[in-house]
Amino acid sequence: MANISDISRNEWMLRGPLAKKGYDWWWHSFTAENAETGEKKPFYVEFFTCNPALAEDEPVIVWNDPAAQAAGKRPSYLMVNVGFWGKEHGQLHRFFSLKRTEIHADPPFSVRAGDCFCNETHTFGSISITPEEAKAHPEWMCDAGEMKWDLEIDKKIAFHVGYGASRFFRKINAFEMFWHAEGMKTAYKGTITLNGVDYIVRPETCNGYADKNWGGDFTSPWVWLSSNELTSVVSGSKLQNSVFEVGGGRPKIYFFALNRKLLGSFFYEGKDYEFNFSKFWTGSRTEFDCGETEDEIWWHVVQTTLKAKMVTDIRCRKEEMLNINYEAPNGTKRHNRLWNGGTGYGTVKLYEKKNGKFILLDEVKTEGVGCEYGEYDR
DSSP: OOOOOGGGGSHHHHHHHGTTTTTTEEEEEEEEEETTTEEEEEEEEEEEEEOGGGSSSOOBTTOOOHHHHTTTTOEEEEEEEEEEEESSOOOOOOOEEEGGGGEOSSSEEEETTTEEESSSSSEEEEEEEEEHHHOGGGGOOOOOEEEEEEEEEEEEEEEEOGGSSHHHHHHHHHHHEEEEEEEEEEEEEEEETTTEEEEEEOOTTOOOOEEEEEEEOSSSSEEEEEEOOOOOOTTTOSSSOOEEEEEEOOOOOOEESSSSEEEEEEETTTEEEOOTTOOOOGGGGEEEEEEEEEEEEEEEEEEEEESSEEEEEEEEGGGEEEEEEOOTTTTOOOOSSSEEEEEEEEEEEEEEEEEEEEEEEEEEEEEEEEEEEEOOOO
């Protein structure tokens, strides 16, 4: 069973060794509607923290500073990272010193700096970057623009990945990158203003998602897919109580890298179908390929257990995606083509095993897919 709420996995994890070499972020993505035209546009809001024990009076960014890297300096800050997808797309970053950031570490978490705030049920804030500032500060890794947001958060369905992110494994920092999706399906309600244009976020149409990642470094390859904007090809009906998710890459346990592995879940009209390699007794297996054409990024994932099978085929147009930017806790930036989108589309086929054969339960058309794919620079 994967739909288990556990807000202890949403607490701030940067204690012990991760306080000096670790990151922890809370991610929210959703679709909003233009207040005048009704046109849909996907957005995200993320609060990213890094190396609190190294905090200085001002944010420390070192990925493009060879002298600082040579001196062994590592980054430290809260980065409030917001963005938007589609033909008009971009990412805006605002940095705060962690000395000037209020963090309630224990569950339920909260983060506050300046006029930016995030907790389990609410987020608001603003970012404004002029073209001159973006050009003068390449270390900010962002575009120019303005965005304000005020959102209520109601997490409906979780993806609990099991013992791999349990308190014991968190305490010993067994994995290089941890993941928990407390809101694999989330209802958002509120407002966005992007570059002077107002948008409304409605619970019933937001296709909302919320998760978090933390650890000492990122994964390569990096894969993520999720959406609850789903329509059954078999019945023609929109699925009201469903969501799917796939994520992972090449997990590392201490210094040992596992073969390419993904976690997956399809909460299909109230029933859980989980594909989790850490639950070996389920016979979970995954095969996947990701790549790009001239115009698109594509994902093909086949996941099976002893009882079920999920085949996921997604595409997303490059012209609607970002190359999202992150600095690792060691001060390097190895992901420079991390394709990130919110307008993916495709199909998910779900099978159940009966009498020794996989029988198609449903073929589902999906839109508004949150999606990521990237590998380290060679």
